[in-house]
Amino acid sequence: MNINMTLECDTCGEPTNCRIGMSNREEQRLRFCCPDCSAPIDLVFGVKKGGGITGAHRIDGRQPFDAETxxxxxxxxxxxxxxxxVMGNTPYMAAAQRIGFEEMQLHSARLNTLNAEHELFPKFKTLLKLYAGGKVTPFKMxxxxxxxIITKSDLPQDINATLYSVVSNVMRPFAMPHANESVxxxxxxxxxxxxxxxxxSTEAFMREIIDSxxxxxxxxxxxxxxxxxxxxELPLRPALFLxxxxxxxxEPIPMRVSVDEFETYKDLYKDICEIVARQLNLVAGLNNLQKRNDHNAFKPEIGLSRAGNNxxxxxxxxFADVNFGDKLxxxxxxxxxxxxxxxxxxxxNAIAHYKTDYDEISQKITYFPRKEGMMEGKSEETSFLDFxxxxxxxxREMHSLHQLIKCLFFHEYIMxxxx
Ligand SMILES: [Zn+2]
Known part of the structure; x- marks a missing residue:
């Protein structure tokens, strides 16, 4: 179902024609920024309290929509x-044309899971807290x-088995099918x-990563x-579609995400990258073990530069102190x-240390990867969707390498x- 409406911006008074394609999600929170003054306009459907439109109000617009507005x-x-x-080219139709109706069903199946299960999310967060706090009895309960999911015993391998079953079950809409089994x-x-x-040697590696x-x-x-x-979840839906x-x-063309909060998700990206950087220590340690029977032994002179610096x-x-970008x-x-x-x-780096600029209307992110003295250096551009x-x-990479952490603990507990 689609709803067509004309909204007049409360900030600048300019009208915008909106075509809203309805999702199956009960609660729908959409946002765009006024194409004239960039003030945010929020539309909330399907909630008992606090729904409606903020930042703009509905007016009688011309139907069908004209090209000038x-x-x-x-x-x-x-x-x-x-x-x-374009009349008839609704968001759904346009999306189906991009990926085909069969793939649309796969995408919808994942979103339907999210729609059906989102009430479990707060309970999932609590469960992970109980695990982190070592509260075994309420965790199992x-x-x-x-x-x-029934926990077989209080042995750490059984507690972990429960933990990882719940995690992979709740998080399954974000995974590529069968990705976990193979890793x-x-x-x-x-x-x-x-x-x-x-x-x-394997035990020496285990002692270093566990005892510390x-x-x-x-x-x-x-x-x-x-x-x-x-x-x-809301901004990630269009990313899952990709x-x-x-x-x-x-050919990555600019496309809009109908939830627009770049600032809210900046730190999430930075924090995931930071974890992945530390996970690479495990990959490196095992690589050294496999090739040289010593987790500390990197390939001699692999870091030799042309200028002769090793x-x-x-x-x-x-290795843990090496810059993320150089680790591989x-x-x-x-x-x-x-x-x-x-x-x-x-x-x-740009997010962690320097500056990012965000244009709410075009959803374009400009970032400055290198600081050059007092200058900001050359800028790069990406879209909110791409971000x-x-x-x-x-x-997904973090989640994948988290399975390695799971295996390492399992090894520790049973071998x-x-x-
Ligand atoms: Zn405006």
């Missing part, structure tokens, strides 16, 4: 065009009561491989991200295929110690 298409579930009004297989094989080859608290801290930091991804949109990957990390602790260079012939798109170091897509990709 500002126009916006809005839909929660897909990216929509910034183009002019809530996992059973709310998520239907878990890879991680289990890797752990078995290094252990069979050299149990003593590194692995536990990393696990708890990963768990903190999930509820933030769920809270970003999983099926090959046209976008070959920046090869002396050990895993030194020191992992020779990596056993783990890292999605490079997950780590846009320039964007992360949200990067959050999704970085999140006999070498004598």
């Amino acid at each position: 500002n126009f916006v298409d809005l839909h929660l579930d897909f990216p929509v065009s910034f183009g002019p009004y 809530n996992a059973a009561k709310t998520f239907g 878990v297989k890879l991680f289990v094989n890797m752990m078995r491989g290094v252990w069979v080859k050299d149990a003593v 608290g590194f692995l536990k801290k990393l696990q708890l930091d990963c768990l903190e991200i999930y509820h933030r991804i769920l809270a970003a 999983d099926f949109d090959d046209m976008y990957h070959s 920046r090869t990390p002396k050990n895993l602790a030194a 260079k020191f992992i020779d012939n990596s056993w783990y295929e890292f999605d490079n798109r997950a780590a846009d170091n320039q964007m992360r 949200i897509r990067r959050i999704l990709i970085a999140y 006999p110690k070498p004598t």
Whole structure:
């Protein structure tokens, strides 16, 4: 269903024609910024209290829409065009034309899961808190009561089994189908491989990451991200759509996200990248173990520059201090295929240290990857949609490597110690 309405901006008095494609989500919160003065205009449907339109009010506009008046298409579930009004080319039709009706159904199935389960999200957040706080009894009780997962015993491997079942179940709409099964297989094989080859060296690696608290801290930091991804569900919907949109990957045209809050999600991207950077320590340690039977031994001279400086990390602790953007260079012939798109170091740096400018009307983000003295340096540009897509990709990489953390704990709990 689509609703056509004309809204007059409360800030500047200019009218905008809106075509709103309704999602199946019960509560719908849409936002765009006035094409004339960039003041935010919010539309909220399906709530008992506080619904309606703020920042503008409805007026009688000309029907059908004319070409002279500002126009916006809005839909929660897909990216929509910034183009002019075309009668009949509704957001749904335009989206279906991009990916085909079959893929549309796959996309809808994921969104329907989110629509059906969003009431569980606060309970999920509480459950992760109980786990993080070591509150075993209420954790087990809530996992059973709310998520239907029974914990076999109080042994740490059984508690973790429950935790990871709930996580993968709740987070499944954000995953690519079957993505988890294949990485878990890879991680289990890797752990078995290094252990069979050299149990003593493997144990030395385990002691370093566990006795220092590194692995536990990393696990708890990963768990903190999930509820933030769920809270970003609305802007992530159009990013999920792009999983099926090959046209976008070959030619990323600007498209609108109908929820517009760049500032709200800046830190989420930065925090996920920061976790992924630490997860790479595990990938590097295992790579060193596999190739040189010593988690601290990087390939000699892998960091040798043309000028003759050797920046090869002396050990895993030194590797931990390497810049995120440089880390992959020191992992020779990596056993783990890292999605490079997950780590846009320039964007992360710009968000973390420098400046980003956001144009609410065009949803264009301008960022400055390098600071050059007092000057801001050359700028790069991306769209809010692309930025949200990067959050999704970085999140998936984090989630994938979180499965490695799970496997490492499992190894610690069940494997006999070498004598
Ligand atoms: Zn305005």
